[in-house]
Amino acid sequence: MTPLHKHPKTLLVVVAEAVLEKSLIRDAQRLGAQGWTLTEVRGANHEGVREGAWEADRTIELKLICEPKVADAIAEQVLTQYAAHYSVALYFAQVEVLRPERY
């Protein structure tokens, strides 16, 4: 079996209030993300617990795999546009993909 050819990409994960879902996806696509994965999550930080018990208490985790530059641009946009007033967490990870043109 021939070894799989892997390509490095950046995974950007944004955890945010669910109300930001539409804006975040719109910004990510505008800045060059080709796809996204989204899940509803629960959690807490120093600002308090978000249990997702009803509409106004939902939290999303948005995963974006893209070029490092695109990930940086999206992260910067999230920080400048939303971080001041919304509860947002961001982190990067280096990942490997098999079909780089898809990201």
Add this chain to the structure above:
Amino acid sequence: MQHVDVVVFFFLLGVFARLVKSDLRLPEALYETLSIYLLLAIGLKGGIELSKQPLMALLPQVLACMALGFVIPLLLFPLLRALKLAGADAAALAAHYGSVSVVTFAVATAALQRQGIPYESHAPLWVAVMEAPGLVAGILLARWARNRSSANAGSTRPATAWGELAHDVLFGKSVLLLAGGLLIGAVAGEAGTAPIQAVFIDPFKGVLALFLLELGLVAGSRLAEVRRFGVAVLVVGLAVPPVLALAGAALGWALGLSTGGVAILATLAASASYIAAPTAMRVAVPEANAALSITAALGITFPFNIVIGIPMYIALAQRLVP
């Protein structure tokens, strides 16, 4: 205990479960299902009644309800500012009270039915039109407060995206399902809806009880927050509803509504939105403290209204329209 509606006990059970840190948690999908059911059922019930009357005759009522929803935040805003709330916080909180709580409405109608007090059966129409005006007023107040504060002069807040906001409110779950139910009920009428009455009309109160159990859990979790915001939020959450109820009752009386109708309009005026308003305010007034508004609306006002407020508003209506 005779005068307490049975559904209220379910709410109290939810609060209790939360306070004793029970692991009780309704699945999110069930919460969603129950809320969709309640909105549709309330709409349908009102729609069936609508099919029996001339629509134009209801126009004055509808316009008056919308005006009430719009005026409430304008009246509350200076009061909240006097309590030393920041401009954005006062505007967002005022918007919560301008908008309405569908479940509070449902509990009020259940109480009226149980006591055999008739009310205008098209009342769900009032609920549907009262959701948005208060939100618009709140956003306008927040913008006004933002423009006035010179400290904000340097910041570049984008203009309110009214189009998107209108879309989210008008086509959001609650207005869409309420209005959709009203329309379906009005078009299909009594005979047309007969086959689905076994699902949408008869089990209504049981579903409401289950939904209130869940809301008890949620409200219970907000109670701990009350301490965080101090006395001001407690005063607002407890004192604002009865005052607004007086305004709602006065309007209902002026419109010549029945005893039950006056009680419902008082309840709607006193109720605070905890679904549409938090979301709309988060989008339009992000600088406002969301936890403050939710604690007042859901943690204090909602329990107050369903346990103490509604019986008071019904008694008030019986005095006004004996």
